[in-house]
Amino acid sequence: MENCSETVSEITKKSLEKSLQQLKCHFTWNLMEGEKSLDEFEYKVLNKYEFQNDEFKATTYNLSAYIKHHRGQYEAALAFLLKAEESIQEKYQDQAEIRSLVTWGNYAWVYYYMDQPKIAQSYVNKVKEVCAKFSSPYRIESPEFECEEGWARLKCTKNQNERAKMCFEKALEKNPKNPESTFGWAIANYRLDDRPPSQNSMEPLKKATELNSHNQYVKVLLALKLQKMNEEDKGESLVKEALKEAPDATDVLRAAAKFYQKNPDLSIKLLKRALKHMPDNAYLHYSIGCCYRSKILEIKNGRENKNVGGVEDLPELIGQAVDHLKKVENNGNLLHVCSYLAAIYVIAGKYKEADHYFQKEFSKNLTPVGKQLLHLRYGNFLWNEMKCKEKATHHYVEGLKINQDSKEREKIKTKLQKIVQWRLSKNEADSEALQLSALLHGLNEDRQ
Known part of the structure; x- marks a missing residue:
C-alpha cells in the first residue's frame, strides 16, 4: 500500500x-x-x-x-x-x-x-x-520595533512614505513623547506634504525639533519647510545652527545644500563636504554636476549673478561639471545625465563629444516626455550648431509624433511652425513644408 x-x-x-x-x-x-x-x-x-x-x-x-x-x-x-x-x-x-x-x-x-x-x-x-x-x-508591540520598520520604509522610496507614517504613529500611541518616533513621524509628514506645500507638516517638524534638540537634520527639514512658506530668514538661522553643530553630518549637508540651491557656489561647497564622507555616492556627484551646469547656463544666458561668475570662469566650470557627471553617466536611475553632458559639450564647442552623448541618451529607456525633450534638444543642436536643417526637422517631427501633451511638445510645434513659415517664404510650392503644415493643422484639429 x-x-x-x-x-x-x-x-x-x-x-x-x-x-x-x-x-x-x-x-x-x-x-x-x-x-x-x-x-x-x-x-x-x-x-x-x-x-x-x-x-x-x-x-x-x-x-x-x-x-x-x-x-x-x-x-x-x-x-x-x-x-x-x-x-x-x-x-x-x-x-x-x-x-x-x-x-x-x-x-x-x-x-x-x-x-x-x-x-x-x-x-x-x-x-x-x-x-x-x-x-x-x-x-x-513596542515603539522600538515599530521604529525599525518605519526607518526601513523611509529609507526605501516615496512609495513607502504612507506606511512609514503609520509605523511611527503606532509607536507614538505607546509613547507620545518618544523623540525617535516623533522624528520619524515628522519626516514622513514632511515628505507627504511636499507637493503642493502646505502647513500640514510644520507642527510635526516643530515638535520633533523640540524633542530631538541634538538632532540637526530635523532642524534643516524645518528650515526647508519655512523656506517654502516664505519665511526664509527663520529657516536660514536654523540651517546655520545645524551646520555649526553637525559640520560633517551628510544628511545635514545635503539638506542644507538644497536650502541654498539659489546659491550654487554654497550648495557645491556643502555637497563636496558630504562627498568627502561618501566619495562613491552617485547622487552627490550628480547634484554637484547639476550645480555647475546651472552656473554655466546662467553665464551663457548672460544673467547677472554675483554667485555664478563670468565668461572667463566657463572653462573651469565646464571641466568640473563634466568630471562629476561623467562619473554617473552609466547610472540608469539618474535623469538626463548624458543629455546634460551633451549640452555642456555644445557650449564648450566640442560637437563630436556632444553628439556622442546625445546618441547615448537616445539609447536609454526614456519616458514619452523624456523622448520629446531629447528630440527637441538634439534638433536644436543639429539646427544651430551643425547646420543640418533637414536632420533637425526630422527630429522635431519625431518628437511631435509622440502622443503626449507637454510643454516640450508645444515648443516643438512652435519650432516647426517657424520652419514652415521660413520655407514657404522662400518657395510657396515647397512640398515638404506643405506636408509639415498639414501635419500641424491635423494635430490642432485633433485637439479641438
Missing part, C-alpha cells in the same frame, strides 16, 4: 514557512512594491535617500542584506546582517534584543533560501524567545 503521509522533513519545512510568514522583517514588508527594478531600488536606498549617518547603520545594513538576497548573493547578505547585529549591540546595548528582532528575522529568511532550515529555525526560535517575554509568539 502506497504511503501518502508527509515526511517529517516536509512537515518541518511547512511549519518553518508558516513561522517565517509571521515574522516582522524586510522579507514580509513588501518593500519593493511599485519599484521598476532592483537596480533602481538599490540606488535609492544606498545613494539618494537620507539616513546615511552612523545612527542608521543597522537600517542600511539590513536593507543591503535584503538587496543582496534578491541578487542571489547569500553570503554577502549574511555578512551585512552580521554588521547590522554588531551595530545594534554597539548603539543599543540596553535594547539590543528588541532592536535585533528584525535582523534575526532576516537571518531566518536568508538561511531558508540557502536551504539550511535548521539554522533558519534557530533564528525563528530566537525571535520567539524574546517575543514570549511579551506574551506574543513572533512579534511584539
Whole structure:
C-alpha cells in the first residue's frame, strides 16, 4: 500500500514557512512594491535617500542584506546582517534584543533560501524567545520595533512614505513623547506634504525639533519647510545652527545644500563636504554636476549673478561639471545625465563629444516626455550648431509624433511652425513644408 503521509522533513519545512510568514522583517514588508527594478531600488536606498549617518547603520545594513538576497548573493547578505547585529549591540546595548528582532528575522529568511532550515529555525526560535517575554509568539508591540520598520520604509522610496507614517504613529500611541518616533513621524509628514506645500507638516517638524534638540537634520527639514512658506530668514538661522553643530553630518549637508540651491557656489561647497564622507555616492556627484551646469547656463544666458561668475570662469566650470557627471553617466536611475553632458559639450564647442552623448541618451529607456525633450534638444543642436536643417526637422517631427501633451511638445510645434513659415517664404510650392503644415493643422484639429 502506497504511503501518502508527509515526511517529517516536509512537515518541518511547512511549519518553518508558516513561522517565517509571521515574522516582522524586510522579507514580509513588501518593500519593493511599485519599484521598476532592483537596480533602481538599490540606488535609492544606498545613494539618494537620507539616513546615511552612523545612527542608521543597522537600517542600511539590513536593507543591503535584503538587496543582496534578491541578487542571489547569500553570503554577502549574511555578512551585512552580521554588521547590522554588531551595530545594534554597539548603539543599543540596553535594547539590543528588541532592536535585533528584525535582523534575526532576516537571518531566518536568508538561511531558508540557502536551504539550511535548521539554522533558519534557530533564528525563528530566537525571535520567539524574546517575543514570549511579551506574551506574543513572533512579534511584539513596542515603539522600538515599530521604529525599525518605519526607518526601513523611509529609507526605501516615496512609495513607502504612507506606511512609514503609520509605523511611527503606532509607536507614538505607546509613547507620545518618544523623540525617535516623533522624528520619524515628522519626516514622513514632511515628505507627504511636499507637493503642493502646505502647513500640514510644520507642527510635526516643530515638535520633533523640540524633542530631538541634538538632532540637526530635523532642524534643516524645518528650515526647508519655512523656506517654502516664505519665511526664509527663520529657516536660514536654523540651517546655520545645524551646520555649526553637525559640520560633517551628510544628511545635514545635503539638506542644507538644497536650502541654498539659489546659491550654487554654497550648495557645491556643502555637497563636496558630504562627498568627502561618501566619495562613491552617485547622487552627490550628480547634484554637484547639476550645480555647475546651472552656473554655466546662467553665464551663457548672460544673467547677472554675483554667485555664478563670468565668461572667463566657463572653462573651469565646464571641466568640473563634466568630471562629476561623467562619473554617473552609466547610472540608469539618474535623469538626463548624458543629455546634460551633451549640452555642456555644445557650449564648450566640442560637437563630436556632444553628439556622442546625445546618441547615448537616445539609447536609454526614456519616458514619452523624456523622448520629446531629447528630440527637441538634439534638433536644436543639429539646427544651430551643425547646420543640418533637414536632420533637425526630422527630429522635431519625431518628437511631435509622440502622443503626449507637454510643454516640450508645444515648443516643438512652435519650432516647426517657424520652419514652415521660413520655407514657404522662400518657395510657396515647397512640398515638404506643405506636408509639415498639414501635419500641424491635423494635430490642432485633433485637439479641438
